Amino acid sequence: MKSIDIKKLYFIHSWVGLITGILLFVIAFTGALSVFGRPEIKIWANPEIRGEINIDKNAIERLVAEQAAVLPAAYREEILIFLPGARSFPNLTLFFENHEAQQAVLLTFDNDTLELIAKKEGDTQTVFSGNKTDIADFIVDFHADLHLGRPVGLLLTGLLGLTLMASIVTGFIIHRQKLKQLFTFRFKKTFDITLADSHKLFGVWGMIFNGVIAFSGAFLGLATVLLIPAAAFVSFNGDQEKLIETFTTTPEPVLAEIFMPTKIAPALEHIYAYDSDMTPEVVTIYGYNDENAVIYISAVGSEAVARQIFQYQGGSGAFTEAFGQFGKVGGFSTAVLDLMFPLHFGNFGGAFVKLIWAILGLSTALLPLSGMMLWIERGQKSASPTYPKSTYARFNRLVIGTCGGVVLACSLLFPTQLILNSLSFTANTAFNFGIVFFSVWLFSIVFAFISKRIKTAATYICFAIAGVLTVTPFLNIILTGDNLISMLFNKQWAAGITDVALLSFGVLTFMMTRKLSKASKNANNKADTKADSNVDNNALINSDIQDQKA
Template identity: 20%
Template sequence: MDQRKYNIYFHTHTISGIIIAALLYVIFFAGSFAFFKDSISAWQKAETHAKIIHADYNYLIDSLSKTTNLQGRDFDFYLLNSRQGAYINMSASKDTTISKPAAIKSKSKRRGQGDGAYFLYFFANKQPTTYAEGYDMGEFLYRLHFLAPLNQIPIRLGAPFGYLLAGIVSFLFLFALITGLLLHWDKIKANFFLFRPWSKWKTVWTDMHTVLGVIGFPFQLIFAVTGVILITNFALTTPFSHFLYDGKQEQLFEDLQYNRTIEVPYSYTSLDKDFDLNAFVSKWEQQWQGSPISRIHIRNFKDQNMQVVLEAKPNPSQRFAGSGFVKQNIATGEVLASKSPVEDANYVDGVRSLIYHLHFGDFGGTALRLVFFVLGLMGCAVIISGIMIWLVARNKNNIPLYKRRFNFWASNVFLSACLAMLPVTAFTFIMLKVLPEINQAAIYRVYFYSWLILSIYLIALRNPSKVNLHTLLLSGIFCLFVPLVNGFTTGLWWWKTWSSEANGIFLIDTIFLLLGAASIMAFWKVRKQAKSFQVLLGK
């Protein structure tokens, strides 16, 4: 490789990498835990799932009808992946001849209009709740991995600020990945497994950055590409909507099977028969074996023009790609349109399923998610080692003092904020079992305030070696306390969850036990064998 190409690759890799380092670490760290979103939710709520919970839609509708006139309303059920509940959007009635009661008391009406409502409903306790009240740690880490909390910032350039920032980070990550691979291409075979832990620190970090980066390259490339597509699809589709759809972006998203427009005129004639939603759903679930229902849309409830649309997706372990739906007129029983989730899979299904399943790792069970979890943490190690390489390479006497100070403080802030995430996450898990009430506000307060306090403390140390030691010790203590606190507060000890096949709770306890043991071992090794590492300390 000639020197000009090498310099281009090197500077592109370095600049793109250091700009996104801290945010990319947050995305990788939170995303790694987000693979176990449902298990984290079960751990927090002490749900063993020993009994199969059947969705009773009729009970929900009957309960709503006691306080609200449901005539002429539209319903949208968005079922959770765990099948334990659903987000439900209930519109205002289209019937202008009936008196409208007071709206359902809900703090969240972001999709409801008039006396409509939007709420979360769990089939086990059969109680509606708002999104904020039903918020859990699994949802928090999942949304943190695409920076959703930053959507509170009132900046919108075609998308909420957090989503836009996550898309930009993913896009720059592509540059860092590709240029990094090109930098090491000539020696990729000779140095593939080269790791020299007893050499000087710069060599250790360089080997860690190179080896883990090259080994994890396919995984990281998949996540960069799929992340860009999932989070910034509005930017990718806008040119197509203008040139191919005359600016009708809703039609484009419908053709891509993201949205489904269901417009049914209201007849002002009551339905002359009862409707059993449980039986209706059960019938199609039996017909589509292995393809659970993911969404239910009801239009013009109890009207003669009432229509119901079911959407289903095949189990990825049985069929990788596919999606199905059925649209039926309830009064006549006529099936107006249908598509089998298995037999009628098309090109769009294949592309969408490929992107979705590769990003979320839901097609290989717990074993694959564990592999993705480890690869995600390897990505975190690559980022940390990259920051250290960048710092050491610029901590030289021939570099002006003001630049060295800036480089040190930038690296110090990045390292402190990144390494604080593991002890803060474990601490928040512990607090979930201690606090009397858990909701979105409580999780935000515990996580972000403790993250801020610990980050400031670590930054004040002004020493990367001490930052590393302190975070390893805190991580070890808090991670080991997670299963202990869970056992004391719920009685679901590690061996009990194993014997009762409460796999979600057992998995989370095991992960934190292993992380705690690894952190304590690393702390002992680093404290005993680590060489001193000197950097600019405000000289």
């Protein structure tokens, strides 16, 4: 490729990174956290589901029958049973919907006694609004749409996925010595050389992963906003409902209008015995107590990459078939659709795959960060910079404040969760998380700009992150009574490992920050000593010149 073309691509690569770099870091970092959002962080955030939950299957069947009996027949057309767990609700929850009147009833029960805890009635949006939001919900939703909602938030994150793909392609082309760059990391050289090597390592080693994340993220962000309307326009004359109906693998049956009790317990017994590594989440019943009733149970885990749906006959509870979320539609495209969500979040293959996904996700976050820092460092050191030195200094403060601030804000959500739980605070929890998150983030940005030295601001932010992460496990002991030994003894693996991870990252962040702070001070002292030495030498030279003149 011609040198002039390389320069054009380098220009595009640089400006795409500078314009979107901060948001890409925010999305990638929260994405790395979201890998463990459900179930690990979700379980940690809800003490009631930290241990194993066993609810008698026959008791669930009786409970559904009791509640259905006191509701009008129209509410039996569709019944949802949310089994308590990390991906649904902390407590057993029943949902009855009247399609014709567009009304619904949401009932929440205690997992141990099955006593009614809460009841909500109204349209579907009303009954699901105002539900308790925990740290896992907040972080995962922030990663998905930056809490800007639909369509703006999804459109923005989808476009960021496309810009990441553009950066990957242009970066791959402009860096020619790819094999050499795979094994080059000169950490003992100057800071700008270390940054350049880091940026290339993150880009080359993580190229395939970053490409998968960028493509799947762009697809998930743009699917409901642009892709579904476009597909409906092309193939279904703009009828989106017809498109969704075509791709629906859990169709409602044609009711026989003949009474036959729906057997829920046998279906639940089957799916729990089918695979011990699979977690059932939601039971959907169409045509309750009708001869043609159908039961669908969605489950995740085991060796299946995509979410699996199990179908049962309502009258007998007999197993019919199992398939992926889009598996029954057929074709290559549906297989790709089934893979999109698992590939983006790494929720397949168990904890080891999740750990790899989280580490690679952090490297994706460091990719734009190292690129922005490299641009700043080169601009500040250049003898003839493109922009005034003050421009690079301000952008440096913005990068430190926003990127360091979002990490600190996410860290503070963990103790916030424990405090809200201890206060039995369930109303407007999303608002409270938002106040803490965005106020801390804003404070970090302001602090970075008003600090006399940006390195000092960065050090304080890192020490604050370390302190919050280190204190959180001890706060968990005080407020919940769950310590590491008791959690592991009671097989509360997710909560115990989360505490260990928080403590480990806190200590590691403290040690690294302290080491880098000392190194920075030593470098400054050497620079000051060298400057003083130069001043003394100049003074001696001037003195000798004066003596010679005399």
